[in-house]
Amino acid sequence: MDSNYKKELEPGFSPLTVCEEASRCLLCLDAPCSKACPAGTSPDKFIRSVRFRNFKGAAETIRENNALGAICARVCPTEKYCQKGCSRSGIDRPIDIGRIQRYVTDYEESLKMEILKAGKANGKKVAIVGSGPSALQAAVSLRSLGYAVEVFEKEKVLGGMLRLIPEYRLPDRVVDKEIERIEKLGVKFHVGECVGKDVKLEELKKAFDAVLLAPGYSYGKMLPAFEGNPNVVLAVDFLREVKAKKGEVKVPANVLVVGGGDVAMDVVTTLKLLGVEHVTDVVYEQFKEFKASKKELEGAQRLGVTIMDGYVPAKVEGKVVSFAHREIKGEVKIEADKIILAVGQYPDVSGLGVELVKGEVNEGKKYFTKDPKVFVCGDIAKSEFDKTVVGGVRTGKEVALYIDAALGGK
Ligand SMILES: Cc1cc2nc3c(=O)[nH]c(=O)nc-3n(C[C@H](O)[C@H](O)[C@H](O)COP(=O)(O)OP(=O)(O)OC[C@H]3O[C@@H](n4cnc5c(N)ncnc54)[C@H](O)[C@@H]3O)c2cc1C
Numbered sequence: 147m148d149s150n151y152k153k154e155l156e157p158g159f160s161p162l163t164v165c166e167e168a169s170r171c172l173l174c175l176d177a178p179c180s181k182a183c184p185a186g187t188s189p190d191k192f193i194r195s196v197r198f199r200n201f202k203g204a205a206e207t208i209r210e211n212n213a214l215g216a217i218c219a220r221v222c223p224t225e226k227y228c229q230k231g232c233s234r235s236g237i238d239r240p241i242d243i244g245r246i247q248r249y250v251t252d253y254e255e256s257l258k259m260e261i262l263k264a265g266k267a268n269g270k271k272v273a274i275v276g277s278g279p280s281a282l283q284a285a286v287s288l289r290s291l292g293y294a295v296e297v298f299e300k301e302k303v304l305g306g307m308l309r310l311i312p313e314y315r316l317p318d319r320v321v322d323k324e325i326e327r328i329e330k331l332g333v334k335f336h337v338g339e340c341v342g343k344d345v346k347l348e349e350l351k352k353a354f355d356a357v358l359l360a361p362g363y364s365y366g367k368m369l370p371a372f373e374g375n376p377n378v379v380l381a382v383d384f385l386r387e388v389k390a391k392k393g394e395v396k397v398p399a400n401v402l403v404v405g406g407g408d409v410a411m412d413v414v415t416t417l418k419l420l421g422v423e424h425v426t427d428v429v430y431e432q433f434k435e436f437k438a439s440k441k442e443l444e445g446a447q448r449l450g451v452t453i454m455d456g457y458v459p460a461k462v463e464g465k466v467v468s469f470a471h472r473e474i475k476g477e478v479k480i481e482a483d484k485i486i487l488a489v490g491q492y493p494d495v496s497g498l499g500v501e502l503v504k505g506e507v508n509e510g511k512k513y514f515t516k517d518p519k520v521f522v523c524g525d526i527a528k529s530e531f532d533k534t535v536v537g538g539v540r541t542g543k544e545v546a547l548y549i550d551a552a553l554g555g556k
């Protein structure tokens with residue numbers, strides 16, 4: 147199968163074009179871009195450094211504020227945050243902050259800079275459950291405060307949902323490098339250890355001064371009509387397999403995808419980049435209500451994905467799915483050799499001693515649970531931040547300060 151899956155779709159800047167882009171920046175005094183960044187990455191400051199060709203200084207600004215700077219540079223929905231309020235939009239178009247950040251963090255990597263530092267050991271230990279973005283950022287923030295940190299991950303690979311974001315948007319090597327830097331800081335990682343099953347929460351509570359839960363929304367949702375059907379796979383399982391096998395997977399020439407969010411767009415785009423001829427995406431929402439970002443939707447359409455909006459699955463018989471339109475009478479039957487469900491994810495906190503209300507833990511004050519030794523962050527924590535990588539980074543930074551305060555820090 148002819149595969150374009152491994153190439154980063156968006157081209158990076160060159161030394162010349164990054165300086166050209168930085169020179170468009172208005173160096174705003176009140177810098178709306180920096181106010182809008184949940185991770186506090188300070189675009190105005192690092193763009194200023196780039197304008198003066200000080201790439202090292204720019205890398206320091208990014209990394210000191212965001213332990214996942216190279217990842218956020220690639221996957222952050224900048225149109226919702228820093229670029230949304232960019233003053234340059236009033237003249238022509240916003241500064242491409244994400245790609246400037248990508249250039250700078252690639253430069254940092256090429257020089258093997260070591261910016262993150264551990265703080266003076268304070269003799270206290272924190273266990274973290276899960277290794278997604280919020281957990282990784284919390285681990286770095288806690289190390290900088292002098293805590294010994296151990297991370298427990300149920301999968302064999304670290305990174306949480308970052309390992310599902312397709313290679314053409316987020317290469318695995320970028321995630322590997324970010325985790326390597328964190329490991330160098332002295333964070334200890336345990337893989338293939340599910341807390342609540344292989345390791346009991348009570349054991350962690352005895353061995354550590356605090357336990358931080360960051361299990362995310364790691365399980366894919368199934369629809370009852372599709373349950374037990376051998377032709378059906380869940381989007382999270384499909385994306386995980388394609389990424390783990392570097393795109394070397396066999397997929398039939400005719401695939402039906404159900405769902406219309408960003409994860410569904412990742413699935414259909416992946417299928418096209420893998421060379422699948424017929425990809426049909428059937429979506430509950432109508433185009434005007436679409437959940438996926440415009441950029442991802444248009445990208446999928448450009449690759450030739452057929453998108454049918456406003457349909458609900460009515461009956462499933464083997465490889466044939468009948469759909470009813472939400473407004474127009476009648477039925478459409480689609481036959482496919484593989485059916486991929488991208489209808490959302492859910493969290494599982496069994497054995498973690500906390501309860502979920504509408505998919506979130508909100509048992510005490512922000513990031514606290516009923517148990518004074520147990521804290522939460524990331525997608526399962528009730529917070530004002532979006533369920534995104536950068537939202538996770540923000541909750542990871544904040545929860546580290548809450549844990550420090552609870553354990554007698556400043
Ligand atoms: C396909 C896909 C594409 C996405 N694309 C983007 C994007 O482009 N931009 C963006 O900002 N966001 C994106 N997101 C969302 C983003 O990845 C999540 O918001 C973010 O990863 C949540 O981080 P988290 O720290 O809460 O945990 P997660 O990343 O969800 O990781 C949680 C980890 O905890 C582990 N775990 C769970 N239970 C246990 C247990 N009991 N014991 C041990 N380990 C456990 C899980 O295995 C998992 O590794 C995407 C998500 C998906 C699924």
Ligand code: SF4
Nearest residue numbers: 171172174179232233
């Ligand atoms: S808002 Fe835009 S123009 Fe102003 S400092 Fe930030 S990137 Fe530059």
